[in-house]
Amino acid sequence: MSSVASTPDPPYVAVVFTSTRTDKGREAYDEAATRMIALAHEQPGFLGIESARGADGLGITVSYWQDDEAAGAFGRVMEHREVQRSGRDEWYATFALRVCRVERVRTFEAD
Amino acid sequence: MSSVASTPDPPYVAVVFTSTRTDKGREAYDEAATRMIALAHEQPGFLGIESARGADGLGITVSYWQDDEAAGAFGRVMEHREVQRSGRDEWYATFALRVCRVERVRTFEAD
Numbered sequence: 001m002s003s004v005a006s007t008p009d010p011p012y013v014a015v016v017f018t019s020t021r022t023d024k025g026r027e028a029y030d031e032a033a034t035r036m037i038a039l040a041h042e043q044p045g046f047l048g049i050e051s052a053r054g055a056d057g058l059g060i061t062v063s064y065w066q067d068d069e070a071a072g073a074f075g076r077v078m079e080h081r082e083v084q085r086s087g088r089d090e091w092y093a094t095f096a097l098r099v100c101r102v103e104r105v106r107t108f109e110a111d
Numbered sequence: 112m113s114s115v116a117s118t119p120d121p122p123y124v125a126v127v128f129t130s131t132r133t134d135k136g137r138e139a140y141d142e143a144a145t146r147m148i149a150l151a152h153e154q155p156g157f158l159g160i161e162s163a164r165g166a167d168g169l170g171i172t173v174s175y176w177q178d179d180e181a182a183g184a185f186g187r188v189m190e191h192r193e194v195q196r197s198g199r200d201e202w203y204a205t206f207a208l209r210v211c212r213v214e215r216v217r218t219f220e221a222d
Contacts, residue, residue, distance in 0.1 A: 002167035004129045004207045014127060014211050016173055018115045018161050022221065050129050052165035056113035060163045060171040062127055088219060096115045096218045100125050100211035107207045108199060110133065 005048030005064055010102045012047055013065040019095035020057055029091045032083045039079060045070025064102070071099060116159030116175055121213045123158055124176040130206035131168055140202045143194045150190060156181025175213070182210060 021029065033051075040049055045066035053059035065071035074080060087095070132140065144162075151160055156177035164170035176182035185191060198206070 002131070002165075002169050004131060004169070004205045007207075010209075014125075014209060016125060016127065016211075016213075018173070020113070020115060050169060050171055052163040052169050052171045054113075054163035054165070058113050058115070058161060058163050060161055060173060062129070062171060062173075088221075092219060092221060094115050094218075094220050096118075096216060098121075098125060098213050099215040100127075100213045102127075102209050102211045104210040105207060107205075108203060109205050110199075110203060 004107070005050050005062075007047045007064050007102075007105070010105055012102050013068055013071045014100045014102050015063045015065065015071050016098040016100060017061045017063075017095065018098075019059045020093045021059070021091060022093050024090045025086070028086070032086065032091075036080060036083055039077065040074060043070065043074045043077070046074070068099070115218070116161050116173075118158050118175050118213075118216070121216055123213050124179055124182045125211045125213050126174045126176065126182050127209040127211060128172045128174075128206065129209075130170045131204045132170070132202060133204050135201045136197070139197070143197065143202075147191060147194055150188065151185060154181065154185045154188070157185070179210070 037049055037051065040046055040063055047064035047066060049063045051061040148160055148162065151157055151174055158175035158177060160172065160174045162172040
Protein backbone atom coordinates (compact mmCIF):
# COMPACT_ATOMS: atom_id res chain seq x y z
CA MET A 1 0.00 0.00 0.00
CA SER A 2 1.74 3.15 -1.12
CA SER A 3 -0.84 5.82 -0.48
CA VAL A 4 -2.47 7.68 2.37
CA ALA A 5 -5.93 6.20 3.00
CA SER A 6 -8.86 8.32 1.94
CA THR A 7 -11.45 8.06 4.71
CA PRO A 8 -14.82 9.71 5.44
CA ASP A 9 -15.28 12.39 8.08
CA PRO A 10 -14.72 11.18 11.66
CA PRO A 11 -15.70 9.64 13.95
CA TYR A 12 -14.58 6.17 12.89
CA VAL A 13 -12.28 3.50 14.28
CA ALA A 14 -8.53 3.05 13.69
CA VAL A 15 -6.73 -0.15 14.64
CA VAL A 16 -3.01 0.58 15.02
CA PHE A 17 -0.97 -2.63 14.83
CA THR A 18 2.75 -2.17 15.54
CA SER A 19 5.15 -5.10 15.42
CA THR A 20 8.68 -6.39 15.30
CA ARG A 21 9.43 -9.65 13.50
CA THR A 22 11.37 -12.75 14.40
CA ASP A 23 13.70 -14.04 11.66
CA LYS A 24 11.30 -16.90 10.89
CA GLY A 25 9.12 -17.54 7.86
CA ARG A 26 9.82 -14.47 5.81
CA GLU A 27 8.15 -15.67 2.64
CA ALA A 28 5.09 -17.10 4.40
CA TYR A 29 4.77 -13.90 6.43
CA ASP A 30 4.95 -11.62 3.39
CA GLU A 31 2.35 -13.73 1.63
CA ALA A 32 0.02 -13.70 4.64
CA ALA A 33 0.44 -9.93 5.11
CA THR A 34 -0.54 -9.26 1.50
CA ARG A 35 -3.49 -11.65 1.79
CA MET A 36 -4.73 -10.04 5.03
CA ILE A 37 -4.77 -6.62 3.38
CA ALA A 38 -6.89 -8.04 0.55
CA LEU A 39 -9.15 -9.80 3.07
CA ALA A 40 -9.65 -6.57 5.03
CA HIS A 41 -10.88 -4.86 1.85
CA GLU A 42 -13.66 -7.47 1.54
CA GLN A 43 -15.08 -6.89 5.04
CA PRO A 44 -18.23 -4.93 5.85
CA GLY A 45 -17.43 -1.52 7.32
CA PHE A 46 -13.86 -1.42 5.97
CA LEU A 47 -12.71 2.15 5.25
CA GLY A 48 -9.01 1.88 4.39
CA ILE A 49 -5.59 0.57 5.36
CA GLU A 50 -2.03 1.91 5.51
CA SER A 51 1.02 -0.22 6.10
CA ALA A 52 4.79 0.35 6.33
CA ARG A 53 7.76 -1.61 7.58
CA GLY A 54 10.99 0.31 7.99
CA ALA A 55 14.52 -0.84 7.32
CA ASP A 56 15.05 -1.17 11.10
CA GLY A 57 12.31 -3.83 11.27
CA LEU A 58 9.48 -1.91 12.94
CA GLY A 59 6.16 -2.41 11.13
CA ILE A 60 3.03 -0.27 11.49
CA THR A 61 -0.31 -1.13 9.92
CA VAL A 62 -3.31 1.09 10.52
CA SER A 63 -6.72 -0.15 9.38
CA TYR A 64 -9.80 2.06 9.44
CA TRP A 65 -13.33 0.84 10.15
CA GLN A 66 -16.80 2.27 10.27
CA ASP A 67 -17.26 1.23 13.90
CA ASP A 68 -16.03 -1.05 16.70
CA GLU A 69 -18.21 -3.88 15.51
CA ALA A 70 -16.67 -3.89 12.02
CA ALA A 71 -13.13 -3.73 13.44
CA GLY A 72 -13.83 -6.54 15.89
CA ALA A 73 -15.50 -8.73 13.27
CA PHE A 74 -12.39 -8.68 11.08
CA GLY A 75 -10.37 -9.95 14.03
CA ARG A 76 -12.68 -12.95 14.25
CA VAL A 77 -12.72 -13.96 10.56
CA MET A 78 -11.52 -17.58 10.51
CA GLU A 79 -8.76 -17.06 7.93
CA HIS A 80 -7.54 -14.08 9.93
CA ARG A 81 -7.54 -16.08 13.18
CA GLU A 82 -5.36 -18.75 11.61
CA VAL A 83 -2.88 -16.11 10.51
CA GLN A 84 -2.96 -14.55 14.00
CA ARG A 85 -1.93 -17.92 15.42
CA SER A 86 1.07 -18.16 13.07
CA GLY A 87 1.88 -14.58 14.02
CA ARG A 88 2.11 -15.41 17.72
CA ASP A 89 3.78 -18.80 17.21
CA GLU A 90 6.36 -17.80 14.63
CA TRP A 91 6.45 -14.39 13.03
CA TYR A 92 6.22 -11.73 15.72
CA ALA A 93 8.79 -10.96 18.39
CA THR A 94 6.55 -8.25 19.85
CA PHE A 95 3.38 -6.43 18.90
CA ALA A 96 0.85 -3.95 20.22
CA LEU A 97 -2.67 -3.62 18.87
CA ARG A 98 -4.40 -0.39 19.79
CA VAL A 99 -8.07 0.20 19.07
CA CYS A 100 -8.71 3.92 18.70
CA ARG A 101 -11.52 6.31 17.96
CA VAL A 102 -10.52 8.85 15.30
CA GLU A 103 -11.76 12.26 16.40
CA ARG A 104 -10.14 14.82 14.08
CA VAL A 105 -8.38 14.64 10.73
CA ARG A 106 -6.27 17.06 8.71
CA THR A 107 -5.15 16.19 5.21
CA PHE A 108 -2.72 17.77 2.77
CA GLU A 109 -2.01 17.40 -0.92
CA ALA A 110 0.80 19.33 -2.60
CA ASP A 111 -0.16 21.55 -5.57
CA MET B 112 12.86 3.88 16.36
CA SER B 113 12.92 0.13 16.15
CA SER B 114 10.62 -0.94 18.96
CA VAL B 115 6.95 -1.05 19.84
CA ALA B 116 6.15 1.83 22.21
CA SER B 117 5.47 0.91 25.80
CA THR B 118 2.51 3.00 26.94
CA PRO B 119 0.36 3.19 30.09
CA ASP B 120 -3.19 1.83 30.26
CA PRO B 121 -5.67 3.67 28.05
CA PRO B 122 -7.30 6.06 27.58
CA TYR B 123 -4.66 8.30 26.00
CA VAL B 124 -4.21 10.07 22.67
CA ALA B 125 -2.57 8.74 19.48
CA VAL B 126 -1.64 11.04 16.60
CA VAL B 127 -1.36 8.97 13.42
CA PHE B 128 0.62 10.84 10.77
CA THR B 129 0.73 9.13 7.38
CA SER B 130 2.65 10.63 4.47
CA THR B 131 4.14 10.25 1.05
CA ARG B 132 7.26 12.24 0.14
CA THR B 133 8.22 14.37 -2.81
CA ASP B 134 11.71 13.72 -4.19
CA LYS B 135 12.99 16.95 -2.62
CA GLY B 136 15.38 17.53 0.26
CA ARG B 137 16.08 14.00 1.33
CA GLU B 138 18.94 14.80 3.66
CA ALA B 139 17.23 17.80 5.26
CA TYR B 140 14.06 15.78 5.69
CA ASP B 141 15.81 12.84 7.37
CA GLU B 142 17.59 15.22 9.70
CA ALA B 143 14.36 17.04 10.60
CA ALA B 144 12.50 13.75 11.15
CA THR B 145 15.16 12.54 13.58
CA ARG B 146 15.17 15.89 15.36
CA MET B 147 11.35 15.96 15.67
CA ILE B 148 11.38 12.55 17.34
CA ALA B 149 13.92 13.83 19.86
CA LEU B 150 11.88 17.01 20.36
CA ALA B 151 8.71 14.99 20.99
CA HIS B 152 10.49 13.11 23.78
CA GLU B 153 11.15 16.40 25.57
CA GLN B 154 7.49 17.51 25.65
CA PRO B 155 5.19 17.34 28.68
CA GLY B 156 2.71 14.50 28.40
CA PHE B 157 4.72 12.56 25.80
CA LEU B 158 4.18 8.79 26.12
CA GLY B 159 5.94 7.25 23.12
CA ILE B 160 6.48 7.24 19.36
CA GLU B 161 6.66 4.66 16.59
CA SER B 162 7.79 5.41 13.06
CA ALA B 163 8.27 3.44 9.85
CA ARG B 164 8.71 4.27 6.17
CA GLY B 165 8.35 1.38 3.77
CA ALA B 166 10.27 0.72 0.58
CA ASP B 167 7.24 1.90 -1.43
CA GLY B 168 7.52 5.37 0.14
CA LEU B 169 4.57 5.37 2.54
CA GLY B 170 5.54 6.64 5.99
CA ILE B 171 3.58 6.19 9.22
CA THR B 172 4.48 7.86 12.51
CA VAL B 173 2.29 7.35 15.56
CA SER B 174 2.96 9.50 18.62
CA TYR B 175 1.25 8.88 21.94
CA TRP B 176 0.25 11.59 24.41
CA GLN B 177 -1.31 11.83 27.81
CA ASP B 178 -4.18 13.97 26.53
CA ASP B 179 -5.38 16.23 23.72
CA GLU B 180 -3.72 19.24 25.26
CA ALA B 181 -0.27 17.59 25.25
CA ALA B 182 -0.70 16.40 21.66
CA GLY B 183 -1.87 19.82 20.51
CA ALA B 184 0.91 21.67 22.35
CA PHE B 185 3.59 19.70 20.48
CA GLY B 186 2.01 20.81 17.21
CA ARG B 187 2.50 24.42 18.27
CA VAL B 188 6.13 24.26 19.45
CA MET B 189 7.98 26.86 17.35
CA GLU B 190 10.70 24.54 16.08
CA HIS B 191 8.02 22.03 15.09
CA ARG B 192 6.00 24.69 13.26
CA GLU B 193 9.01 25.65 11.18
CA VAL B 194 9.50 22.03 10.19
CA GLN B 195 5.78 21.73 9.37
CA ARG B 196 6.17 24.62 6.95
CA SER B 197 9.07 22.92 5.17
CA GLY B 198 6.97 19.75 5.12
CA ARG B 199 4.12 21.44 3.27
CA ASP B 200 6.36 23.54 1.01
CA GLU B 201 8.86 20.87 0.02
CA TRP B 202 8.88 17.42 1.55
CA TYR B 203 5.37 16.00 1.50
CA ALA B 204 3.35 15.04 -1.56
CA THR B 205 0.39 14.05 0.64
CA PHE B 206 -0.31 13.52 4.29
CA ALA B 207 -3.11 12.79 6.73
CA LEU B 208 -2.93 13.59 10.43
CA ARG B 209 -5.49 11.76 12.52
CA VAL B 210 -6.00 12.58 16.20
CA CYS B 211 -7.38 9.51 17.97
CA ARG B 212 -8.40 8.39 21.43
CA VAL B 213 -6.86 5.01 22.30
CA GLU B 214 -9.54 2.89 23.95
CA ARG B 215 -8.16 -0.65 24.16
CA VAL B 216 -4.71 -2.21 23.84
CA ARG B 217 -3.43 -5.75 23.48
CA THR B 218 0.28 -6.48 23.58
CA PHE B 219 2.37 -9.55 22.85
CA GLU B 220 5.93 -10.59 23.52
CA ALA B 221 7.30 -13.92 22.27
CA ASP B 222 8.76 -16.29 24.89
